[in-house]
Amino acid sequence: MSGQTRLDQSRRSRPAHVAEAIKDWVVDKGLQPGDRLPGEAELIARFAMSKGTIREAMRMLQAQGLVVTKTGPGGGTFVGRVSKDRARALLANYFYFQQISIDDIYQVRIALEPELAASLAGRLTAAQIAELETIMETYAEPAPDADTERAQHVASLRFHARLAEFGANALLSFFIGFMAQILTDLTVYRRLYAEPNHELWREGRDHHLRLVRALREGDADAARAVMADHMRMARLRMGDQETVVMKRFIAE
Amino acid sequence: MSGQTRLDQSRRSRPAHVAEAIKDWVVDKGLQPGDRLPGEAELIARFAMSKGTIREAMRMLQAQGLVVTKTGPGGGTFVGRVSKDRARALLANYFYFQQISIDDIYQVRIALEPELAASLAGRLTAAQIAELETIMETYAEPAPDADTERAQHVASLRFHARLAEFGANALLSFFIGFMAQILTDLTVYRRLYAEPNHELWREGRDHHLRLVRALREGDADAARAVMADHMRMARLRMGDQETVVMKRFIAE
DNA sequence: TAAGATTTGTTCGTATGTATC
DNA sequence: GGATACATACGAACAAATCTT
Numbered sequence: 001m002s003g004q005t006r007l008d009q010s011r012r013s014r015p016a017h018v019a020e021a022i023k024d025w026v027v028d029k030g031l032q033p034g035d036r037l038p039g040e041a042e043l044i045a046r047f048a049m050s051k052g053t054i055r056e057a058m059r060m061l062q063a064q065g066l067v068v069t070k071t072g073p074g075g076g077t078f079v080g081r082v083s084k085d086r087a088r089a090l091l092a093n094y095f096y097f098q099q100i101s102i103d104d105i106y107q108v109r110i111a112l113e114p115e116l117a118a119s120l121a122g123r124l125t126a127a128q129i130a131e132l133e134t135i136m137e138t139y140a141e142p143a144p145d146a147d148t149e150r151a152q153h154v155a156s157l158r159f160h161a162r163l164a165e166f167g168a169n170a171l172l173s174f175f176i177g178f179m180a181q182i183l184t185d186l187t188v189y190r191r192l193y194a195e196p197n198h199e200l201w202r203e204g205r206d207h208h209l210r211l212v213r214a215l216r217e218g219d220a221d222a223a224r225a226v227m228a229d230h231m232r233m234a235r236l237r238m239g240d241q242e243t244v245v246m247k248r249f250i251a252e
Numbered sequence: 253m254s255g256q257t258r259l260d261q262s263r264r265s266r267p268a269h270v271a272e273a274i275k276d277w278v279v280d281k282g283l284q285p286g287d288r289l290p291g292e293a294e295l296i297a298r299f300a301m302s303k304g305t306i307r308e309a310m311r312m313l314q315a316q317g318l319v320v321t322k323t324g325p326g327g328g329t330f331v332g333r334v335s336k337d338r339a340r341a342l343l344a345n346y347f348y349f350q351q352i353s354i355d356d357i358y359q360v361r362i363a364l365e366p367e368l369a370a371s372l373a374g375r376l377t378a379a380q381i382a383e384l385e386t387i388m389e390t391y392a393e394p395a396p397d398a399d400t401e402r403a404q405h406v407a408s409l410r411f412h413a414r415l416a417e418f419g420a421n422a423l424l425s426f427f428i429g430f431m432a433q434i435l436t437d438l439t440v441y442r443r444l445y446a447e448p449n450h451e452l453w454r455e456g457r458d459h460h461l462r463l464v465r466a467l468r469e470g471d472a473d474a475a476r477a478v479m480a481d482h483m484r485m486a487r488l489r490m491g492d493q494e495t496v497v498m499k500r501f502i503a504e
Numbered sequence: 505t506a507a508g509a510t511t512t513g514t515t516c517g518t519a520t521g522t523a524t525c
Numbered sequence: 526g527g528a529t530a531c532a533t534a535c536g537a538a539c540a541a542a543t544c545t546t
Contacts, residue, residue: 013513015311033349040532050515052304055533056311059267063312064345069265072523073530087346093316094339097285098422107367108424115363170350172360175427265533292512302535307513324543325510 015056018047022061026079033081037067064090084174088181102186105179106235110228112176113160117211117227120167122218128166129216135159136208142198150187152201157184159208200237204230267308270299274313278331285333289319316342336426340433354438357431358487362480364428365412369463369479372419374470380418381468387411388460394450402439404453409436411460452489456482 012020022037031037038046043054058077061067065082069075124132135155143149157180164176207230214222264272274289283289290298295306310329313319317334321327376384387407395401409432416428459482466474 015513016314019315039530052307052516053514055304056308056514058532059308059311060315062268063271063315064342066345069532070523071521071530071532074524075522075531077532081349082346084346087343090316090342091339093318094334094336094426095422097333100423104421104423107371107421108364108427111363111367112360115359119359169356169359170347171352171356171431174346175360179423267533291510304536305534308534310512321512322543323510323512323541326544327511327542329512 014049014053015060018043018049018054018057019060021047022057023066026066031079033079035079037077037079039076084177087174088178091178092182100182102183102238103235105182106231106238108175109179110231110235112172113231114224114227116164116167116169116172116176117215118220118224119169120163121215121220121223124166124215129212131162132159132208132212135162136205136212139201139205142201149201153187154184156204156208157187200233203233207233266301266305267312270295270301270306270309271312273299274309275318278318283331285331287331289329289331291328336429339426340430343430344434352434354435354490355487357434358483358490360427361431362483362487364424365483366476366479368416368419368421368424368428369467370472370476371421372415373467373472373475376418376467381464383414384411384460384464387414388457388464391453391457394453401453405439406436408456408460409439452485455485459485 022043026037037043040051040054044051047054058067058069062069065086066080067077068080069077135158138155139152143152161177161180164173164180167173207226211223211226211230214220214226274295278289289295292303292306295301296303299306310319310321314321317338318332319329320332321329387410390407391404395404413429413432416425416432419425459478463475463478463482466472466478
């Protein structure tokens with residue numbers, strides 16, 4: 001009889017309904033990333049719907065990063081782990097029509113990053129410390145021109161993003177990484193920094209140096225304090241700029 | 253033949269390619285929510301692709317909350333503002349396969365909510381204060397049973413979510429609301445609280461009362477301190493529970 | 505109320521592309 | 526290189542929703 005999932009009691013379109021059903025089915029079955037979903041033919045039979053409808057449903061899941069498809073023998077649709085980049089892009093879409101200022105971002109950074117720094121003190125591996133120091137080499141010397149300074153700023157944002165990834169808290173890590181991504185995009189697509197400022201450069205670099213030292217020595221309070229200073233300074237540095245609203249779809 | 257847009261130099265599927273192109277087009281044109289996109293027929297002509305492919309592309313955009321479609325005359329596809337709920341659901345998908353503990357959530361809440369409270373002191377309207385007080389009525393009296401206590405906890409989470417929405421910082425508001433949503437789901441779908449505890453209830457209620465008073469009186473430091481206490485207490489309250497990982501697709 | 509117009513929604517048959525064996 | 530298995534894409538027809546007259 002093929003339990004034909006009772007033609008839409010909702011007002012949702014059929015593909016959306018099918019997509020939700022498949023999502024629920026994946027959760028119920030406890031499928032893991034990489035596990036294979038039924039092929040098109042089987043889904044067509046199971047839901048008693050046409051190929052087109054099933055395919056549209058799959059596209060919806062694909063757009064959310066929940067599945068990936070491969071052609072050819074052994075191919076098909078597989079459960080996918082939503083990537084960090086995709087999650088960031090999807091969330092950025094939400095903020096596309098929201099008013100967000102640089103200062104809004106810094107209000108959150110000031111609250112989160114010192115806490116992160118404190119929680120990481122004494123918990124980084126030698127390799128992780130080394131990676132941070134490698135990133136810092138990018139801005140070991142003052143930038144001679146605006147382009148170089150932009151590259152340095154992107155690198156210093158990467159420093160923060162990597163630091164967040166070193167922590168065990170995936171939620172905190174994502175939030176911080178998301179903000180770093182926004183600031184990176186703003187830096188790349190707009191010229192957020194007018195001209196190199198050696199004084200500010202020195203101050204920022206010193207903060208990173210002192211932060212790494214505190215992290216290595218396991219001094220949580222110092223790490224928190226340095227990061228707090230660092231964020232406050234960066235906020236002022238941005239404060240010169242108008243409260244630019246961020247408006248952009250980040251590419252997937 | 254037929255000018256076909258140069259068969260995908262990328263390895264992306266055609267619908268994904270079309271979806272990105274439309275997204276870029278919307279950004280370029282500066283279209284706003286409610287603006288109408290070209291109809292199916294025109295897109296078929298413009299991209300030289302079949303109806304099915306165009307529709308799959310639209311479904312991808314729809315799944316991301318970027319467009320909505322309506323049938324009938326005057327219908328079509330329209331630019332849509334990504335809703336808060338959808339953004340939360342899409343982000344929750346990312347965390348489905350990530351390890352997130354209650355304590356992770358509280359580490360972030362402890363960092364963010366006091367900052368929010370301080371920034372809101374003296375800035376709430378009478379109507380907003382009144383709304384908070386209405387919510388608080390839900391848990392004005394101790395809960396007689398576990399179900400009631402659960403409802404009270406959901407209400408108190410709504411208190412926090414609303415408070416965040418009253419702020420001007422959409423980023424901060426979203427992060428806090430997202431965490432409140434996760435905790436609400438955990439409360440509803442699992443029994444996060446074993447049995448009513450009058451002592452904890454009184455303490456939580458008092459925190460909210462004192463917080464509202466500080467907000468009304470414009471005492472930022474007091475608001476921050478009360479919220480910090482409140483969060484620390486709540487963290488301990490949850491600490492009794494195992495560090496339950498959150499694993500669930502939140503429904504759209 | 506009813507009919508017609510407009511636009512998306514759905515189906516089916518067929519053909520093509522792609523990766524594995 | 527050919528057979529196989531699978532997703533991908535196309536096109537024509539029909540269905541449903543909804544606005545206008």
